[in-house]
Amino acid sequence: MKIALVLPNVPAYSETFFKNKILGLQQSGHEVLLYVNHSKAPNSYLNCKVVKAPVLNRNQLFVAFNLFLEFVKVLFLNPAKSFKLYQLNKKDEISFSQNLKQILANQFLLSEKVDWLHFGFGTMALGRENVATAIGAEMAVSFRGFDYYVYPVRNKNCYSVLFAKKVKYHVLSEGMKKGLMANGIKGEVIFKITPAIDIEIFDARESIKSDTIQIKTVARLHWIKGLEATLEAVSLLKKEGIDFHYTIIGDGVEKERLQFAIHQLGLNDNVTLAGKLSSEQVKEALSKADIYLQYSIQEGFCNAVLEAQAMGLLCVVSNAEGLSENVLDNQTGFVVAKQNPLLLFEKIKELLQLPENKKQIIGDQAVLRVQKEFNLEKQQKEFLAFYTE
Incomplete structure (x- = not known):
């Protein structure tokens, strides 16, 4: 085909x-x-x-020239397909002007x-x-x-x-x-x-731990990822006197807003915005982690959570759409209701108090499930x- x-x-x-x-x-x-x-x-x-696709969003002269080229294609390269598209659009009651725009803009798809x-x-x-x-x-x-x-x-x-x-x-x-x-x-x-994910790259063989609890998130810096609520939750860890460091890997439009939130919450010494990293750098960062957080407001599924589970990390995610299918609550990680920093804090604290054998069981189950279902x-x-x- x-x-x-x-x-x-x-x-x-x-x-x-x-x-x-x-x-x-x-x-x-x-x-x-x-x-x-x-x-x-x-x-x-x-x-x-x-x-x-033709570029139709620059200066008027440039756009006019490109539209002329697309019109030539309508007449000489794709007349039958263009007419059929016109008829189908008309049947859907699309206006003449909108119909014409669609025919010109979509010539590259008719080729x-x-x-x-x-x-x-x-x-x-x-x-x-x-x-x-x-x-x-x-x-x-x-x-x-x-x-x-x-x-x-x-x-x-x-x-x-x-x-x-x-x-x-x-x-x-x-x-x-x-x-x-x-x-x-x-x-x-x-x-x-x-x-x-590539289970050959993200595996659970390497593990480098420190005395300070290492928490990681991989996400673009966007409101939809729930990072402000995550910062509020980890600020409660600090108030409890828990020794931790939280690293957010990724870049995006909300960087300045998050920097301000980190400052306001008194987390300058506890949080690092690491920027965008390569797959190998992400793997290295995750190998040093104890906990992975993905407290999104909305999430289709999330590859980063699969990668963290493949490395045997203890994952705590929100119940946003696909995340509750990505992580099985109390089996391969933990699912918390979204937009509730207090609940997230309590779940992290509960996780830290789990016996080591229980943590190992959950991590092992996560690894096996990713290897079987998400390769x-x-x-x-x-x-x-x-x-x-």
């Missing part, structure tokens, strides 16, 4: 989810084509044809004959709901946490057109599947394929089944 993935960018080498999927499909003899908005990452390790057109994020299918039919391809859409739980909050009914189409859906969690079914999508067209080979097989069954 020829499978086209619609993504924001060419996946970087470190982006395990898409990289593993693409390589697995290629190893099984399928051709993978990438439609992207930008092409920042090198493509040499993927060996995929890359088709870039190839493919078997599957798979939108890697739900939001990337918006305004493109009829493109797959126009080119005679099957349509697939992947929903992640932001697509399903955040974007529709400020964009009501944004998926109403999409949900009326013939689509095969990929989701990260059982909770997300139930959410789609509540919107009238039949369960047989929704496939749960969770993230997976790259299993994920590749599930994606092959997604397209063929």
